[in-house]
Amino acid sequence: MSRMILAELLRLRRTRAVWGAALFTVVVVPVGTLMLNLVSSATRIGGIDAADITIALVLGPGLVGPAMVGVTAGIADRTAGVFSTLAATGRPRASLFWVRMPAVVAVVVPLALASWAVPCLLCAAIRDGGSDPMTWSWAIDQLPAVLVTDVVIALTALGLGSAGLGGAPVIGGVLALTLGVVPIAGSLTTTPDWFLALLPPVSVTELVGGASLAEKMGDSLALPAAMAVGGLAAWLVGSIAYGRHRTVHADA
Amino acid sequence: MxxxxxxxxxxxxxxxxxxxxxxxxxxxxxxxxxxxxxxxxxxxxxxxxxxxxxxxxxxxxxxxxxxxxxxxxxxxxxxxxxxxxxxxxxxxxxxxxxxxxxxxxxxxxxxxxxxxxxxxxxxxxxxxxxxxxxxxxxxxxxxxxxxxxxxxxxxxxxxxxxxxxxxxxxxxxxxxxxxxxxxxxxxxxxxxxxxxxxxxxxxxxxxxxxxxxxxxxxLDELAASREPRIELKLARAGEAATLLAARPDVQGTSAGADDRLTVRLRVTTISGEHQITGELVRHLVAHGFAPYGVSSSTERLEDRVLELLSRSDDEAVDRTTEAPTLVEA
Structure with missing residues (x-):
């Protein structure tokens, strides 16, 4: 099994989409945010303010990166036409699905660490006089949210990709979720808790803290922990079970 | 065994x-x-x-x-x-x-x-x-x-x-x-x-x-299940047809245009057909003919397969034999 996981890792490393995801999450989102910050006269440059916004964006549109990794792992064999050959070895198809999960986590965790470290380092290094300095204790408080959200999104995308959804619907869904649904739902006081719990970036930040785009757009949220866990579990279990089912039962 | x-x-x-x-x-x-x-x-x-x-x-x-x-x-x-x-x-x-x-x-x-x-x-x-x-x-x-x-x-x-x-x-x-x-x-x-x-x-x-x-x-069985025949190219095809028709391993002959001579054989396998073909050519040469072309059994197999593939559904019947030998549907 460990050789199969290494094979999955090799395949992911050789995929353009994974490098695109890394570029987007680690470079485009944080550096782009800071560049906008630099050219904008309305905001303070660097420091804690910029770091807070940048981490919130890493937990927003920045989730496209882990989603790309997940969905790529889910669809790569079928897209390349290799899945039928692997399935024809007699190896249970379920095992072909399960080995994708540790490989995705192994790619996404360093990606998440980099997407957290880069903006924190930049915001610590670049600061004008009007902004409070970013403290490392604050930065470390953000880390669990970045790690957990990235892994949840990547595994959800893996499940959906394995179920046959293409990259475009999954990436589009993540963008719509993070740029549209989360800020709007967060800004409306009438949004029911169960709906907020179904928004992974909201559920995670409610559970482990971290900068939240939803909170920046509206009032402070107070989601019950059980509901937040339930929301995340629903996504994870639902998408992974669906992906596994389709991998095992659909024509190869 | x-x-x-x-x-x-x-x-x-x-x-x-x-x-x-x-x-x-x-x-x-x-x-x-x-x-x-x-x-x-x-x-x-x-x-x-x-x-x-x-x-x-x-x-x-x-x-x-x-x-x-x-x-x-x-x-x-x-x-x-x-x-x-x-x-x-x-x-x-x-x-x-x-x-x-x-x-x-x-x-x-x-x-x-x-x-x-x-x-x-x-x-x-x-x-x-x-x-x-x-x-x-x-x-x-x-x-x-x-x-x-x-x-x-x-x-x-x-x-x-x-x-x-x-x-x-x-x-x-x-x-x-x-x-x-x-x-x-x-x-x-x-x-x-x-x-x-x-x-x-x-x-x-x-x-x-x-x-x-x-x-x-x-493949032998597949090809041989059709009436075997070879095609020769030679001058004076009509005379050659008469000569070969007298042989016991020849079922019939027909001479056509362009030096073409079709010979139907009494044989059931491709190896047998190859042997008879050689004998027929030697026989012709011994009688002063000079064949310059002999068709291979490939064409027979091709004819056979095309015939099988072109039949209507009504002619095709499920085969039930267990032996891995040719059984036509």
């Missing part, structure tokens, strides 16, 4: 996609250690049968056995020593040939990984193994596909249209490779819509049309 168990056996195999039944009660028996052609036009159901055998799609009815193991129940054991190319060999284009084989070997076992260098050497790709597959020609990808099949040290190779897209040199290499695999005692099940390819590569064949097996057996 009992007959060895076939390496591939199906009974009453059926598959329907929506309203269309694409496989309609296929019975196949492939003995060990032969190259077995699975011949039929595009859309006849060849790939669907192969996909069912490999567990890539479920059969609606019927039974299947590979290497003595029932499918789909004992799928893992059945496929453990089966190498397959389905439709066309596909790979991760941005990875090298060696890496693609390594990914496949990881799904098999550690021994498979150790077979990679030998497999690459065997198909003549050792020098290009570290190049990206995206830069490979179709012929190279076909060879890499066969190398991938070899990783499990297969007893049975299932090759779906392996000659597709190959140039004549590539087809010749493929043929030699298949024959060398058979010489090692492996069985090759080769689907093709190219009669010529099956005839030059295989020992036995089954003909499928509209999802039904219309004939199967050795």
């Amino acid at each position: 009992s007959e060895p168990r076939p390496v591939l056996q199906t009974h009453g195999l059926r598959k329907r996609y929506g309203d269309r039944e694409v496989v309609r009660g296929v019975d196949l028996q492939v003995p060990r250690g032969v190259a077995f052609g699975f011949l039929g036009p595009n859309g006849a159901g060849k790939t669907t049968v192969i996909r069912m055998l490999l567990g890539l799609t479920a059969a609606d009815a019927g039974t299947m056995q590979l290497l003595g193991h029932d499918l789909p129940g004992d799928r893992r054991e059945a496929l453990r020593r089966v190498g397959a190319i389905v439709e066309e060999p596909r790979f991760h284009a941005r990875m090298s040939g060696r890496e693609n084989l390594w990914i496949h070997a990881a799904v098999l076992d550690r021994a498979a990984e150790q077979r990679i260098p030998a497999a690459l050497e065997r198909v003549g790709l050792a020098d290009r193994a570290d190049d990206r597959v995206g830069g490979y020609s179709l012929g190279m990808r076909q060879r890499l596909g066969i190398a991938r099949c070899l990783l499990c040290d297969p007893e049975l190779l299932i090759l779906d249209e392996p000659a597709n897209g190959l140039d004549p040199a590539g087809i010749r290499e493929l043929r030699a490779l298949v024959r060398s695999l058979v010489a090692e005692g492996r069985t090759v099940f080769l689907s093709s819509h190219l009669l010529d390819e099956v005839e030059k590569t295989c020992d036995m064949a089954a003909v499928i049309r509209d999802g039904r097996i219309v004939a199967q057996g050795s």
